[in-house]
Amino acid sequence: MNERDIVLEAKKIEKRFGGLKAIDDFSLHLYKGEILGLIGPNGAGKTTMFNIIAGSFPATLGEIYVDGKLVNKPQSHQMARMGVARTYQIVRPFSNLTVLENTMVGAFLNTGNTETARRKAREILAILKLEGKADIRGKDLTLIDLKRMEVARALATEPRILLLDEVIAGLNPTGRDMVIEMISGIRETMGVSIIIIEHVMKAVMKLCDRIYVLNQGKLIAEGAPLEISSNEAVIQSYLGVKKHAEN
Numbered sequence: 140m141n142e143r144d145i146v147l148e149a150k151k152i153e154k155r156f157g158g159l160k161a162i163d164d165f166s167l168h169l170y171k172g173e174i175l176g177l178i179g180p181n182g183a184g185k186t187t188m189f190n191i192i193a194g195s196f197p198a199t200l201g202e203i204y205v206d207g208k209l210v211n212k213p214q215s216h217q218m219a220r221m222g223v224a225r226t227y228q229i230v231r232p233f234s235n236l237t238v239l240e241n242t243m244v245g246a247f248l249n250t251g252n253t254e255t256a257r258r259k260a261r262e263i264l265a266i267l268k269l270e271g272k273a274d275i276r277g278k279d280l281t282l283i284d285l286k287r288m289e290v291a292r293a294l295a296t297e298p299r300i301l302l303l304d305e306v307i308a309g310l311n312p313t314g315r316d317m318v319i320e321m322i323s324g325i326r327e328t329m330g331v332s333i334i335i336i337e338h339v340m341k342a343v344m345k346l347c348d349r350i351y352v353l354n355q356g357k358l359i360a361e362g363a364p365l366e367i368s369s370n371e372a373v374i375q376s377y378l379g380v381k382k383h384a385e386n
């Protein structure tokens with residue numbers, strides 16, 4: 140791939156919260172059609188990076204480029220309009236709205252028309268095989284359907300870049316497989332470029348073309364899944380620790 144194919148780039152990002160450097164001189168780029176993994180231990184700065192890319196809060200230092208163009212002071216509505224959609228690690232649906240209505244919330248980014256939004260939402264629910272759940276309220280959903288609905292809401296904004304924050308963690312093995320399949324389906328059928336934050340290594344290894352590993356805000360490794368899983372620094376700071384925690 141060459142530079143023309145880069146849809147998103149974050150350059151030399153630093154984020155300070157008071158005395159804490161949550162992100163320390165970290166750069167990433169995302170190629171068109173790629174599934175990129177962002178992994179690392181708790182508190183590494185992964186969600187903070189999504190917040191910066193999605194314009195939820197500004198970086199202390201550094202720049203964000205979309206399609207090679209510098210975004211001046213990124214803000215969430217502006218990033219959404221540029222085609223960036225994200226899910227939240229802690230899913231906060233409108234609990235009294237149905238799955239269809241929650242998905243329509245995403246569609247309203249591009250239309251003020253309720254019928255158009257409903258049509259878009261139904262289309263996305265069909266792609267994600269969630270039509271059968273369309274009339275269930277947010278508060279009555281199981282965890283897996285909550286996570287799928289969160290992805291539906293994000294996709295209803297018709298993004299080109301999708302940021303998924305731990306949509307697989309917490310699910311049972313069957314649920315994990317279902318969501319892994321859903322994510323590869325999204326890449327194949329919708330042509331979206333994706334960054335996933337995930338602790339479930341099986342999912343990361345299966346889905347990702349490339350992986351960045353963060354530890355205490357700093358990049359410790361970047362590469363293909365096989366390179367990452369055998370990288371000594373990654374095993375020391377993350378994978379080794381995880382194995383103990385999981386077994």
Ligand SMILES: Nc1ncnc2c1ncn2[C@@H]1O[C@H](COP(=O)(O)OP(=O)(O)OP(=O)(O)O)[C@@H](O)[C@H]1O
Nearest residue numbers: 156159161179180181182183184185186187188228
């Ligand atoms: N809004 C905030 N204000 C102050 N500190 C914050 C804020 N958001 C994150 N932090 C701190 O920044 C660091 C990175 O947090 P972040 O949520 O990005 O980690 P993470 O890699 O997503 O971890 P996890 O795997 O547990 O979700 C942590 O020390 C966290 O406490």
Ligand SMILES: [Mg+2]
Nearest residue numbers: 185186187228
């Ligand atoms: Mg996080």
